[in-house]
Amino acid sequence: MEAPKVELCENPRQNASLLSVLTFWWTKDMFRKGSTRTLGLSDLYTPLEADRSDTLGDGLEKHWKQQLQTHPKQPSKSVKPSLVKAIFRTFWRELMLLSTVTLFGEIILRIAQPILLGRLLLYFRRQTDMTHEEALYYAIGMIAAKAASVILDNQYSVIAFLTGVRSRIAVCSLMYRKALRLSRNALSDTSPGKVVNLMSNDVNRFDILSYLL
16 A cells, blocks of 8 residues: 655745855744644655755765776775765765865954954054944954854854765665665575664764764
8 A cells, every 4th residue: 555645845945045045044934834833744845856865876876886997896906995985076065165164164254253353442442543433343343253153153064964964865875776786695695674774873874974074
């Protein structure tokens, strides 16, 4: 008996503006519904094309095959195909974005805040040439730097977690495809519990992979 199909809502993240993405404004409808009633399956959004298991699996499988071609399975070779390299080449855009956000937040914004604060404190000295307008600019700069730092920190957490989830989904997709291609003899030697344990416990470690990379 087939499970009933649930019509999911269109994902508002698909057409969200940059400001909506930065402030998470596109999630307001979900919170509004959740504040009045218990959310159900019909309230969930359809996954983005970049988050679909077939899309993620195809991308990782492509780079994994490149690893197999570059490092064939030979006993004399010490270098083996690397799943980490395949994952890195699959999600290098997301990882580069994480690096850019981190560098901008740590090098520019974090250093700018004490500098702006120091310039603002000069205004409160008894003998100072700083005008009220200049002090106001420094205060606005401090507020803007702090707001940008908060936004970037939240975006970093979301992108890092999303990249980890995508890598986990991609690996699970490859494991599922591999299981479908196994022969009967190979299936008899592999217990279902081992496969379930790999997909439910071990693969979950990929959720924090982006933080480590």
